Amino acid sequence: MSESLSFGDLRREVLAANLRIPEAGLATLTWGNVSGVDRDAGVFVIKPSGVSYADLSAEDLVVVSLEDGRVVEGHLKPSTDTETHRCLYRAFPHIGGVTHTHSTHAVAFAQARRPIPVLGTTHADTFNGPVPVTEDLTAEQCARDYEYNTGQVIVALLEGDARRAEEVPGALVSRHGPFTWGATATASLENAIVCEAVAEMALHTLALYAPGGHPEPPRHLLDRHFTRKHGPDAYYGNPAPAAVR
Numbered sequence: 001m002s003e004s005l006s007f008g009d010l011r012r013e014v015l016a017a018n019l020r021i022p023e024a025g026l027a028t029l030t031w032g033n034v035s036g037v038d039r040d041a042g043v044f045v046i047k048p049s050g051v052s053y054a055d056l057s058a059e060d061l062v063v064v065s066l067e068d069g070r071v072v073e074g075h076l077k078p079s080t081d082t083e084t085h086r087c088l089y090r091a092f093p094h095i096g097g098v099t100h101t102h103s104t105h106a107v108a109f110a111q112a113r114r115p116i117p118v119l120g121t122t123h124a125d126t127f128n129g130p131v132p133v134t135e136d137l138t139a140e141q142c143a144r145d146y147e148y149n150t151g152q153v154i155v156a157l158l159e160g161d162a163r164r165a166e167e168v169p170g171a172l173v174s175r176h177g178p179f180t181w182g183a184t185a186t187a188s189l190e191n192a193i194v195c196e197a198v199a200e201m202a203l204h205t206l207a208l209y210a211p212g213g214h215p216e217p218p219r220h221l222l223d224r225h226f227t228r229k230h231g232p233d234a235y236y237g238n239p240a241p242a243a244v245r
């Protein structure tokens with residue numbers, strides 16, 4: 001990549017995160033997109049629309065204004081989902097990256113309009129609650145500013161609550177698919193990988209559940225897993241716990 005290109009580090013990170021979409025098996029054709037934000041500069045960097053991952057370069061990424069969605073830099077059209085990313089950045093000031101995919105199992109839940117339930121600790125390590133599903137967009141929301149409104153239905157689902165958005169870093173847009181977010185573009189992409197993995201595990205688990213019901217996983221176990229990885233008692237960054245005798 002030419003060193004003279006602006007937002008070099010952010011472009012490199014956003015490119016790498018986009019390239020992990022097909023690598024992680026989350027992409028069909030050119031579907032999906034990752035962006036990352038530079039809040040000081042008031043812009044985000046996003047995948048161009050319809051470009052194959054094999055051909056994608058850092059120079060192809062598009063720089064968009066957070067304020068009004070104008071393209072600030074780029075020779076290609078930004079992703080069709082750009083306004084959804086912009087809406088999420090504006091609603092949740094703590095997020096640094098957004099990922100959208102059409103990964104199969106997460107989309108299956110979105111199409112069935114069912115949240116991805118918390119069925120075990122794998123889910124609880126990343127999402128402190130079910131991955132929720134939005135309402136369907138209304139005819140008016142589809143007719144005008146559809147992509148921004150797609151972000152708005154996610155924000156409405158979380159009641160604009162930044163803390164909820166931090167603890168459950170993703171949502172399923174009804175009949176469409178998952179959007180995930182995180183502190184960085186890389187984190188948002190990794191949350192998309194986890195979202196797909198836990199959706200697949202949930203489908204298998206629900207199929208194996210005994211007819212007539214199954215006990216819920218104990219809340220204390222799920223909480224323990226989430227708080228090991230997130231918040232003030234997180235393991236990373238803290239001294240290793242003393243060995244248990």
Ligand SMILES: O=C(CO)[C@@H](O)[C@@H](O)COP(=O)(O)O
Pocket residue numbers: 030031032033047048049050051078079080081100
């Ligand atoms: O949501 C969709 C398609 O329903 C898009 O994410 C997908 O086609 C990718 O579009 P872009 O190539 O990013 O414009």
